Amino acid sequence: xxxxxxxxxxxxxxxxxxxxxxxxxxxxxxxxxxxxxxxxxxxxxxxxxxxxxxxxxxxxxxxxxxxxxxxxxxxxxxxxxxxxxxxxxxxxxxxxxxxxxxxxxxxxxxxxxxxxxxxxxxxxxxxxxxxxxxxxxxxxxxxxxxxxxxxxxxxxxxxxxxxxxxxxxxxxxxxxxxxxxxxxxxxxxxxxxxxxxxxxxxxxxxxxxxxxxxxxxxxxxxxxxxxxxxxxxxxxxxxxxxxxxxxxxxxxxxxxxxxxxxxxxxxxxxxxxxxxxxxxxxxxxxxxxxxxxxxxxxxxxxxxxxxxxxxxxxxxxxxxxxxxxxxxxxxxxxxxxx
Amino acid sequence: xxxxxxxxxxxxxxxxxxxxxxxxxxxxxxxxxxxxxxxxxxxxxxxxxxxxxxxxxxxxxxxxxxxxxxxxxxxxxxxxxxxxxxxxxxxxxxxxxxxxxxxxxxxxxxxxxxxxxxxxxxxxxxxxxxxxxxxxxxxxxxxxxxxxxxxxxxxxxxxxxxxxxxxxxxxxxxxxxxxxxxxxxxxxxxxxxxxxxxxxxxxxxxxxxxxxxxxxxxxxxxxxxxxxxxxxxxxxxxxxxxxxxxxxxxxxxxxxxxxxxxxxxxxxxxxxxxxxxxxxxxxxxxxxxxxxxxxxxxxxxxxxxxxxxxxxxxxxxxxxxxxxxxxxxxxxxxxxxxxxxxxxxxxxxxxxxxxxxxxxxxxxxxxxxxxxxxxxxxxxxxxxxxxxxxxxxxxxxxxxxxxxxxxxxxxxxxxxxxxxxxxxxxxxxxxxxxxxxxxxxxxxxxxxxxxxxxxxxxxxxxxxxxxxxxxxxxxxxxx
Numbered sequence: 051x052x053x054x055x056x057x058x059x060x061x062x063x064x065x066x067x068x069x070x071x072x073x074x075x076x077x078x079x080x081x082x083x084x085x086x087x088x089x090x091x092x093x094x095x096x097x098x099x100x101x102x103x104x105x106x107x108x109x110x111x112x113x114x115x116x117x118x119x120x121x122x123x124x125x126x127x128x129x130x131x132x133x134x135x136x137x138x139x140x141x142x143x144x145x146x147x148x149x150x151x152x153x154x155x156x157x158x159x160x161x162x163x164x165x166x167x168x169x170x171x172x173x174x175x176x177x178x179x180x181x182x183x184x185x186x187x188x189x190x191x192x193x194x195x196x197x198x199x200x201x202x203x204x205x206x207x208x209x210x211x212x213x214x215x216x217x218x219x220x221x222x223x224x225x226x227x228x229x230x231x232x233x234x235x236x237x238x239x240x241x242x243x244x245x246x247x248x249x250x251x252x253x254x255x256x257x258x259x260x261x262x263x264x265x266x267x268x269x270x271x272x273x274x275x276x277x278x279x280x281x282x283x284x285x286x287x288x289x290x291x292x293x294x295x296x297x298x299x300x301x302x303x304x305x306x307x308x309x310x311x312x313x314x315x316x317x318x319x320x321x322x323x324x325x326x327x328x329x330x331x332x333x334x335x336x337x338x339x340x341x342x343x344x345x346x347x348x349x350x351x352x353x354x355x356x357x358x359x360x361x362x363x364x365x366x367x368x369x370x371x372x373x374x375x376x377x378x379x380x381x382x383x384x385x386x387x388x
Numbered sequence: 389x390x391x392x393x394x395x396x397x398x399x400x401x402x403x404x405x406x407x408x409x410x411x412x413x414x415x416x417x418x419x420x421x422x423x424x425x426x427x428x429x430x431x432x433x434x435x436x437x438x439x440x441x442x443x444x445x446x447x448x449x450x451x452x453x454x455x456x457x458x459x460x461x462x463x464x465x466x467x468x469x470x471x472x473x474x475x476x477x478x479x480x481x482x483x484x485x486x487x488x489x490x491x492x493x494x495x496x497x498x499x500x501x502x503x504x505x506x507x508x509x510x511x512x513x514x515x516x517x518x519x520x521x522x523x524x525x526x527x528x529x530x531x532x533x534x535x536x537x538x539x540x541x542x543x544x545x546x547x548x549x550x551x552x553x554x555x556x557x558x559x560x561x562x563x564x565x566x567x568x569x570x571x572x573x574x575x576x577x578x579x580x581x582x583x584x585x586x587x588x589x590x591x592x593x594x595x596x597x598x599x600x601x602x603x604x605x606x607x608x609x610x611x612x613x614x615x616x617x618x619x620x621x622x623x624x625x626x627x628x629x630x631x632x633x634x635x636x637x638x639x640x641x642x643x644x645x646x647x648x649x650x651x652x653x654x655x656x657x658x659x660x661x662x663x664x665x666x667x668x669x670x671x672x673x674x675x676x677x678x679x680x681x682x683x684x685x686x687x688x689x690x691x692x693x694x695x696x697x698x699x700x701x702x703x704x705x706x707x708x709x710x711x712x713x714x715x716x717x718x719x720x721x722x723x724x725x726x727x728x729x730x731x732x733x734x735x736x737x738x739x740x741x742x743x744x745x746x747x748x749x750x751x752x753x754x755x756x757x758x759x760x761x762x763x764x765x766x767x768x769x770x771x772x773x774x775x776x777x778x779x780x781x782x783x784x785x786x787x788x789x790x791x792x793x794x795x796x797x798x799x800x801x802x803x804x805x806x807x808x809x810x811x812x813x814x815x816x817x818x819x820x821x822x823x824x825x826x827x828x829x830x831x832x833x834x835x836x837x838x839x840x841x842x843x844x845x846x847x848x849x850x851x852x853x854x855x856x857x858x859x860x861x862x863x864x865x866x867x
Contacts (some may be wrong), residue, residue: 094823142720228830231830326674
């Protein structure tokens with residue numbers, strides 16, 4: 051635990067330094083650019099395309115925040131961060147915001163002095179196996195060889211799961227997703243385990259996707275969400291409510307296409323407040339009153355972002371599942387906008 | 389009279405037996421000379437056969453035109469049967485520019501290309517000092533390269549003309565005074581900095597003026613206060629220039645005579661552009677620093693000696709990854725908040741230090757290999773320390789260290805891929821990862837590695853061949 055003490059001390063130092071020059075929001079406005087810590091490339095969630103422009107589920111949230119704060123979804127600089135550098139980059143002020151499929155855990159909240167402001171994707175660890183293995187539940191995987199990425203929480207979850215169910219497995223450790231996929235296809239392991247969203251993406255790109263199944267068990271909770279530094283609550287509020295604005299927009303049926311139309315015709319008071327037609331909700335965050343309207347117009351509501359990047363209809367083809375709105379049996383629930 | 393049996397004419401020579409000539413002889417001697425060799429040969433043939441059997445169809449079924457990996461697979465299945473495998477080079481075709489340039493804006497590709505071509509023109513006087521023929525050939529090659537690539541990258545015609553005139557001018561200079569070409573080498577770093585990062589043309593010019601001031605102060609002061617204090621005064625003057633006068637002067641000149649090209653931020657750099665920028669800068673700065681450190685380590689002055697030893701041992705004792713993490717993470721904590729100290733610059737500095745520490749030890753080996761008589765002879769000639777080093781010691785010490793120096797350079801260039809761990813887009817891991825993150829190419833495995841590996845091999849092999857040429861050229865003993 052020496053390492054975490056070290057990082058904790060570093061974080062504390064930064065906290066002190068950070069308090070001195072808090073007001074991230076003002077810094078961003080002065081800079082005219084949002085610095086968003088992103089993945090170095092994760093299918094569906096964030097990666098640059100052939101022309102170098104970033105796209106993905108996490109990337110769209112950064113763009114929504116930029117649209118709210120700066121009025122332009124393209125005023126974002128995406129800073130690729132690796133698993134090792136991500137939190138330090140945030141703490142040291144190299145990025146304003148980290149949207150990089152990071153799991154919300156208690157030690158990251160306390161020890162690393164970070165604030166997870168929302169959960170934009172509820173993920174969990176699952177298993178993919180070949181159909182002809184004849185397995186329909188992860189509990190039948192006794193004695194199986196399992197491909198697993200080293201140095202991740204998935205490794206620990208896997209050990210816990212097999213121990214609790216009194217079955218054995220043989221780990222085949224791999225460095226990253228592409229190697230895992232290669233080993234799995236080559237038959238070096240019977241099962242591949244990682245976050246369910248990653249499994250779906252891997253399965254979708256296999257040459258014989260129909261011969262592989264993802265087992266129903268989800269053995270861990272992986273709430274992924276945007277992260278900000280401790281000590282600047284106003285900035286955390288801005289990110290949190292930009293995200294909730296996208297959720298409320300889906301709940302109320304406001305889309306990027308119809309936002310102007312809704313603004314002109316709506317009689318719903320909450321929608322009016324959300325779009326800045328009444329009240330001064332935006333100003334209370336230190337933003338323009340139509341900030342959240344701009345976000346919705348730029349990237350669409352939560353449902354649109356989901357279906358455009360990872361949802362049914364894309365190659366990855368993820369179901370909404372836990373990420374459906376609370377009104378449709380999911381966990382995505384925004385507090386009232388008032 | 390008995391008939392003699394003496395022959396009067398020579399018989400024509402018979403051909404050697406069939407087992408002692410041609411291919412059969414070669415096979416017998418080289419492959420089947422002993423039972424053990426027979427076994428080894430058969431084993432070797434079997435291994436080659438198995439390798440070819442598994443890999444050759446993959447190469448032969450290569451697909452160059454496809455939109456995605458699944459389309460590649462369909463094409464392979466359609467042309468070579470359902471179970472065939474095939475390489476999907478279509479990915480390279482679609483993403484090659486990211487492997488070479490990262491996110492550098494395509495409209496500005498001519499800038500790194502021009503810088504790369506001129507790199508060889510700048511290296512020419514260092515690589516082939518004063519050899520008119522080699523210099524002409526190299527510069528001719530640069531001209532041909534620039535003509536072709538600038539045309540392909542659709543460079544503005546003014547750039548085209550200026551670049552061609554520049555290289556032609558250098559060609560003419562080589563014919564008259566090949567030694568003068570070194571001036572271009574000295575200007576090249578500023579020129580390249582401006583070409584790659586862009587911005588106002590005045591910033592590199594004014595920054596280079598700092599060096600002119602350093603030299604001017606040194607020349608003026610050295611007769612008055614001696615060499616070392618004059619060098620110190622020059623450095624102080626140059627630092628003052630860079631700290632206080634540089635920026636206002638640039639602004640003034642830029643407002644008076646505005647001339648600039650679009651500025652490119654460091655995070656747009658990637659792929660081989662990044663590897664070559666880090667590698668070439670690291671190589672060219674680590675050699676002089678390494679030489680100074682090696683001399684410092686052998687110095688009689690305790691402070692110089694212990695500083696050099698401390699630096700070398702500290703940097704060599706730490707893995708490069710640690711230094712990179714320091715560059716990317718720790719430095720941010722120690723600098724005042726809001727400082728924007730360019731990440732590529734930070735990485736270049738630490739990579740240079742790392743290579744310099746290794747080079748210092750390599751060169752120290754060369755220094756130690758010189759017989760003591762050489763040092764004494766230099767002293768006996770009445771040469772001072774720097775003259776003795778420059779004229780007698782270093783030329784010999786560097787010559788014996790050439791293979792090890794080039795090894796260090798090759799190692800440094802390959803180590804540039806480690807910058808992926810601090811989130812920079814190196815060609816091997818960084819760019820490959822973003823390509824694989826594209827749902828179209830997810831699951832592609834060997835192709836990016838082979839492509840990047842081939843380019844690395846070409847560059848490193850080139851360096852290695854040059855070092856062998858240099859060793860032959862400098863060979864003066866007759867062992």
